[in-house]
Amino acid sequence: MIYDKHIFICINQRPESAPRKSCGENHGMEIVEAFKKKLKEKNLPIKIRAQKSGCLDICDFGQTLVIYPEGIFYVGVKLNDVDEIINEHIINNKVVERLKLENVREKK
Numbered sequence: 001m002i003y004d005k006h007i008f009i010c011i012n013q014r015p016e017s018a019p020r021k022s023c024g025e026n027h028g029m030e031i032v033e034a035f036k037k038k039l040k041e042k043n044l045p046i047k048i049r050a051q052k053s054g055c056l057d058i059c060d061f062g063q064t065l066v067i068y069p070e071g072i073f074y075v076g077v078k079l080n081d082v083d084e085i086i087n088e089h090i091i092n093n094k095v096v097e098r099l100k101l102e103n104v105r106e107k108k
Contacts, residue, residue: 004046005090007035008053009065009077023063027079028052031063034082039090048090061104073101 009032013024035050056064061075067085072095074085081099088094097103 001047003049003068005048006068007048007050007065007090008056008068009035009050010054010056010059010063011052012055012059021059021062022055023059028063030079031065031077031082034079035086038082038086042086042091044091046090058101061101064101070095074099075101075104 009028010023011028011032012022013028014020014022029052032050032052039048039050053066056066056073058064058073058075063077064073064075065077065085066073067089072089074081074096077085077099081096085096085099088096
């Protein structure tokens with residue numbers, strides 16, 4: 001099946017001794033489940049899938065996800081950001097600028 005929007009949410013889990021953080025420690029699976037639940041509740045008229053993914057290799061910026069076909073990476077994502085991402089990016093096709101990787105990277 002081809003999706004209109006496809007959301008990949010990192011759930012990578014590194015060992016406690018690893019020098020880098022990992023998204024799995026930042027509520028990765030909770031965010032996956034929140035996206036799935038809220039998208040199902042909205043019953044949107046598009047083909048969309050939210051799913052877990054392995055490491056997207058930018059964990060230094062916090063919980064990471066990417067939305068295709070746009071290829072927009074969001075970082076530092078928290079559970080309370082899920083509604084905003086769905087309403088703005090998925091429904092209204094507007095990038096959530098405050099979570100976009102390029103904008104967060106510039107602030108660091």
